Amino acid sequence: MRNNVRGLMVLLIALVLVSTAGASLAQEKYPSRPIDFIVTWGTGGGADAMARTIGQHAQPILGVAIPVSNAPGASGNTGLGQLQAAKADGYTIATYIMDTLATIPMGLSKFGVDDFEWIARTQVADSFFFVKSDSPYKTIQELLRAAKENPGKIRVAATGYGTVDDITVRFFEKVGIKLTTVPYPKPGERYASTLGGHSEVLYEQAGDILQYLKAGQLRPLIIFADKRHPAFPEVPASVELGYDIQLPQFRSIVAKKGVPPERVKLLAEAIGKGMETPAYKKFAEEWYFRPDSYMGSEQFGPWVREQVQLLDRYVKEFGLKR
Amino acid sequence: MRIPRGAIGPALILLAGVGLFVAAGRLPVVPVPGQLGPDFWPRLVLIGLVGSCVLKLLEVARAGEPAAESGPSLPLAVPKLATGMALVLGYPALAPLLGFPLTNFLFLLAFMRLVGTRRPLLLVVTAVLGTVALLYVFVKVVYLPLPKGAGVLEDFTIFLYRLLRIF
Amino acid sequence: MWETLANLGAGLAASLEPLNFLMILVGLAIGIVAGALPGITMLNSIVLVLPFTYLMGIVPSLLLMTSIYIGGVFGGSITGILFNIPGDPMNVPTTWEGYQLNRKGQVRPALGMAIMASAIGGFLSALILTFASPPFAKVALTFSTVEYFAVVLLGLASVVVIGQVSVAGALISLFAGMFLGTIGTEAQYGITRFAFGLAVLDTGIDFVTVLIGLFAIGEVLDQLSGVKGPGGGDAVTPATARAQLPSPRQLWALRGSILRGLGTGVVIGAIPGTGATVASFVSYGLEKQVSKHPERFGTGVLEGLTASETSVNASTGGAMIPLLTLGIPGSGATAVMMGAFLLHGVQPGPLLFSKSPHEVYTIFVGMLLANLIMIVMGLIAARCFAQLMKVPEPILAAFIIAFCFLGAYALRNDMSDVWMTMLFGILGFFMRRYNLPIPPLILGIILGPLAEQYFLTSMVSHGNDVTVFFTRPVSAAVLLTTVGLLVWPALRWRFGRGRAYEVRKA
Numbered sequence: 001m002r003n004n005v006r007g008l009m010v011l012l013i014a015l016v017l018v019s020t021a022g023a024s025l026a027q028e029k030y031p032s033r034p035i036d037f038i039v040t041w042g043t044g045g046g047a048d049a050m051a052r053t054i055g056q057h058a059q060p061i062l063g064v065a066i067p068v069s070n071a072p073g074a075s076g077n078t079g080l081g082q083l084q085a086a087k088a089d090g091y092t093i094a095t096y097i098m099d100t101l102a103t104i105p106m107g108l109s110k111f112g113v114d115d116f117e118w119i120a121r122t123q124v125a126d127s128f129f130f131v132k133s134d135s136p137y138k139t140i141q142e143l144l145r146a147a148k149e150n151p152g153k154i155r156v157a158a159t160g161y162g163t164v165d166d167i168t169v170r171f172f173e174k175v176g177i178k179l180t181t182v183p184y185p186k187p188g189e190r191y192a193s194t195l196g197g198h199s200e201v202l203y204e205q206a207g208d209i210l211q212y213l214k215a216g217q218l219r220p221l222i223i224f225a226d227k228r229h230p231a232f233p234e235v236p237a238s239v240e241l242g243y244d245i246q247l248p249q250f251r252s253i254v255a256k257k258g259v260p261p262e263r264v265k266l267l268a269e270a271i272g273k274g275m276e277t278p279a280y281k282k283f284a285e286e287w288y289f290r291p292d293s294y295m296g297s298e299q300f301g302p303w304v305r306e307q308v309q310l311l312d313r314y315v316k317e318f319g320l321k322r
Numbered sequence: 323m324r325i326p327r328g329a330i331g332p333a334l335i336l337l338a339g340v341g342l343f344v345a346a347g348r349l350p351v352v353p354v355p356g357q358l359g360p361d362f363w364p365r366l367v368l369i370g371l372v373g374s375c376v377l378k379l380l381e382v383a384r385a386g387e388p389a390a391e392s393g394p395s396l397p398l399a400v401p402k403l404a405t406g407m408a409l410v411l412g413y414p415a416l417a418p419l420l421g422f423p424l425t426n427f428l429f430l431l432a433f434m435r436l437v438g439t440r441r442p443l444l445l446v447v448t449a450v451l452g453t454v455a456l457l458y459v460f461v462k463v464v465y466l467p468l469p470k471g472a473g474v475l476e477d478f479t480i481f482l483y484r485l486l487r488i489f
Numbered sequence: 490m491w492e493t494l495a496n497l498g499a500g501l502a503a504s505l506e507p508l509n510f511l512m513i514l515v516g517l518a519i520g521i522v523a524g525a526l527p528g529i530t531m532l533n534s535i536v537l538v539l540p541f542t543y544l545m546g547i548v549p550s551l552l553l554m555t556s557i558y559i560g561g562v563f564g565g566s567i568t569g570i571l572f573n574i575p576g577d578p579m580n581v582p583t584t585w586e587g588y589q590l591n592r593k594g595q596v597r598p599a600l601g602m603a604i605m606a607s608a609i610g611g612f613l614s615a616l617i618l619t620f621a622s623p624p625f626a627k628v629a630l631t632f633s634t635v636e637y638f639a640v641v642l643l644g645l646a647s648v649v650v651i652g653q654v655s656v657a658g659a660l661i662s663l664f665a666g667m668f669l670g671t672i673g674t675e676a677q678y679g680i681t682r683f684a685f686g687l688a689v690l691d692t693g694i695d696f697v698t699v700l701i702g703l704f705a706i707g708e709v710l711d712q713l714s715g716v717k718g719p720g721g722g723d724a725v726t727p728a729t730a731r732a733q734l735p736s737p738r739q740l741w742a743l744r745g746s747i748l749r750g751l752g753t754g755v756v757i758g759a760i761p762g763t764g765a766t767v768a769s770f771v772s773y774g775l776e777k778q779v780s781k782h783p784e785r786f787g788t789g790v791l792e793g794l795t796a797s798e799t800s801v802n803a804s805t806g807g808a809m810i811p812l813l814t815l816g817i818p819g820s821g822a823t824a825v826m827m828g829a830f831l832l833h834g835v836q837p838g839p840l841l842f843s844k845s846p847h848e849v850y851t852i853f854v855g856m857l858l859a860n861l862i863m864i865v866m867g868l869i870a871a872r873c874f875a876q877l878m879k880v881p882e883p884i885l886a887a888f889i890i891a892f893c894f895l896g897a898y899a900l901r902n903d904m905s906d907v908w909m910t911m912l913f914g915i916l917g918f919f920m921r922r923y924n925l926p927i928p929p930l931i932l933g934i935i936l937g938p939l940a941e942q943y944f945l946t947s948m949v950s951h952g953n954d955v956t957v958f959f960t961r962p963v964s965a966a967v968l969l970t971t972v973g974l975l976v977w978p979a980l981r982w983r984f985g986r987g988r989a990y991e992v993r994k995a
Contacts, residue, residue, distance in 0.1 A: 048831075052543070053832065074673075189761055191817060192630060192817050193950075196631055211837070362945070367667045368668060375661060377657040398714050399713075402713060426891060
């Protein structure tokens with residue numbers, strides 16, 4: 001009976017040997033097995049929707065399955081830890097969004113810009129201040145005047161301290177308008193707080209709260225961008241009002257540093273093609289993404305570095321980090 | 323004076339609570355003027371923890387030695403238990419190195435042997451079939467990216483998946 | 490009214506279409522099995538089926554997920570009653586009474602009552618969802634973090650009064666759990682607390698790892714340690730473990746428990762973040778307080794089991810209200826459903842009822858049907874799981890641990906959660922040995938982080954004024970209930986010489 005066990009061990013060793021030979025042959029074609037796609041945020045959020053939609057459209061182009069798994073936590077850094085623990089072979093990719101990038105200058109991230117291959121930027125969405133439709137503040141000027149008269153009385157529902165939301169609020173403080181950041185880490189609670197009148201202002205991208213806009217429950221006061229959005233022609237842009245702050249939400253796909261360049265390129269192209277499909281285009285339009293959202297690996301890396309420098313400047317200027 | 327056995331646990335937790343309370347004061351607080359910091363809540367909880375330990379110690383002291391029987395009174399199969407705990411910890415320790423399929427096979431084999439299955443054939447067949455069944459459900463059907471192992475063993479796991487038509 | 494009925498008729502027709510009906514059956518089966526398996530939770534399974542919903546339309550997808558949800562919150566009570574290993578946290582109170590009933594030889598009525606209470610709670614809450622969603626949602630929006638905090642506090646208080654060997658021991662366990670909940674990345678500032686440079690602690694401790702570690706692995710280790718623990722040994726034989734449904738008369742006798750469970754379940758289910766687990770603990774605690782014989786709780790009382798099991802399933806309808814009417818998911822399960830909606834390009838929220846009445850009413854009818862079908866499925870499942878007792882113990886034990894590994898890993902696809910599960914398994918063994926109650930620790934780790942967040946947010950929103958908790962009427966009322974819950978047993982203890990505490994000790 002002992003022989004059974006021994007025989008099995010021999011079989012296992014043989015299998016290992018055979019498999020290494022098999023694996024070296026299999027290296028030639030990429031991709032030849034499923035690509036794990038780590039979503040660094042929970043199910044039901046924007047990053048999750050992006051990954052699952054793009055995964056769905058890129059799957060037929062790449063010819064392999066792209067199973068999505070969620071690894072939320074630490075503003076996306078938990079999932080990135082998993083990405084960094086995997087091999088740099090292009091079989092593990094992850095989402096990367098603006099909120100995660102903001103943790104780098106705050107000193108809350110274990111990974112820097114140089115730890116990743118920036119495969120493709122897939123979405124850019126502008127942020128707004130929204131108020132409840134029956135709010136007394138009809139325009140952004142009225143809101144800011146009220147804030148000036150009662151410093152700190154206007155509450156802005158945001159994701160947390162030191163986030164892009166908070167940086168925008170702090171920007172107003174620098175120009176003499178004190179608003180209060182109220183952190184609501186869960187999107188649902190954030191929306192409920194403004195809908196229920198428990199916070200006066202909501203900082204969010206338009207696509208995420210589309211249903212409340214269409215139902216006439218929320219209305220935008222200002223868009224943080226250099227020009228107005230075609231879908232909201234009556235909403236003034238921050239830059240045109242003289243407030244030079246614009247930190248658009250972006251979502252993207254990254255891999256671990258060291259993935260062979262031809263694989264990065266192949267992935268970037270497949271994602272780009274997936275974004276060309278009519279179904280994806282409809283999705284992008286409904287979420288008010290900028291039409292020029294897509295950026296391949298050549299431009300995306302440098303663009304991200306610019307964004308980090310910008311965030312870093314704000315964080316230092318507003319004293320967000322000790 | 324002898325220390326009642328039931329007092330040791332609460333006393334240790336009490337000390338840990340005080341230590342953590344001090345540690346909470348050293349958290350890197352991001353300055354948000356006028357708001358409670360990230361150390362506020364843990365400190366509140368630790369005060370509660372220390373308070374309830376004191377309560378427990380009073381309870382033990384009042385009850386006296388014989389009633390404070392919270393220690394293990396039943397006989398223990400210590401070697402078996404220690405091996406079981408080692409296996410339970412070895413399972414996650416080895417999975418990233420050997421890959422889930424091989425680790426799971428070895429774990430099932432060892433744990434079933436420990437609890438009492440003696441027949442080698444039954445052990446091996448159950449462990450192999452069990453592992454393959456779990457792989458089909460969790461890797462093939464629901465795409466759980468289980469650890470594949472390090473180095474050559476990762477190639478082995480991928481080979482195994484191909485062999486089983488999982489990939 | 491006529492419009493609603495017409496919509497319901499159309500919904501009934503749609504949910505009886507082959508694919509839709511199949512999804513209800515499949516969903517219930519997956520949910521009950523996943524809920525019952527130690528290690529694999531209802532939430533695990535709902536996340537894992539998400540990719541399959543790409544292939545279907547929104548209606549079958551949602552029917553699949555709601556059915557998993559309905560079956561899943563119930564499933565854990567089967568293994569709780571049979572093996573003393575509740576599959577999901579919400580089934581812990583059911584287990585207290587259910588396993589004791591099992592030991593007393595009343596496993597058949599215990600299983601039957603669990604099935605029936607779940608079905609009734611779920612069905613009635615689905616009716617409330619169907620007919621009263623909009624007004625309910627309006628009221629829910631007036632609640633802010635102040636009210637959420639009060640409810641969470643009520644949940645925390647309920648576990649302290651739920652008859653323990655020693656109140657001090659329960660408090661230690663509770664505060665230890667609340668402290669464990671602060672480990673890892675903090676939600677508001679984003680800083681890491683109490684990780685001491687350990688990578689496994691960075692991401693925080695997921696309460697599911699604590700639950701399956703303490704209950705499932707702890708139980709296996711306890712059995713392994715050679716001598717059967719105080720709970721083991723005299724469990725039923727497979728042949729007798731067939732569920733026996735209660736008669737209408739028995740149900741009528743328990744109508745009070747059912748109604749209280751229903752009310753607690755629907756209301757607490759509709760509050761974000763809390764859901765089935767808090768509902769079941771609170772309703773059990775309340776049931777004990779209103780009972781004429783609270784001292785018998787914990788020894789196998791049908792009222793306790795009925796109230797907690799009714800509220801668990803009643804919370805499913807409650808949790809769907811904010812999701813469907815406001816687009817705000819309040820629990821893990823509804824957050825995944827939100828994801829399914831978005832993937833199909835449908836935004837749940839204020840426009841859903843007017844834009845997609847067909848889909849909404851099909852989901853309503855689907856939920857009503859699922860709760861009825863669950864009676865049959867529950868009976869079958871109870872029988873199948875009883876057969877597991879025939880499986881040799883070594884195989885059962887080894888596979889329970891393997892399922893715990895997989896369930897923990899599936900939470901975030903991260904090994905740190907598996908480590909946590911195994912370490913908590915060892916802690917669970919020692920807690921059993923030293924008579925430290927386990928449920929307070931689990932409730933502490935689930936509710937501690939919520940309490941912190943709601944408290945801090947309330948403070949920021951109201952200029953650090955603590956009196957806000959007493960000046961807002963709903964919050965004040967809930968806090969008053971909490972105080973009553975805490976003081977009432979102390980009063981009774983003073984006059985009745987602590988019978989409630991002595992009995993569990995025996």
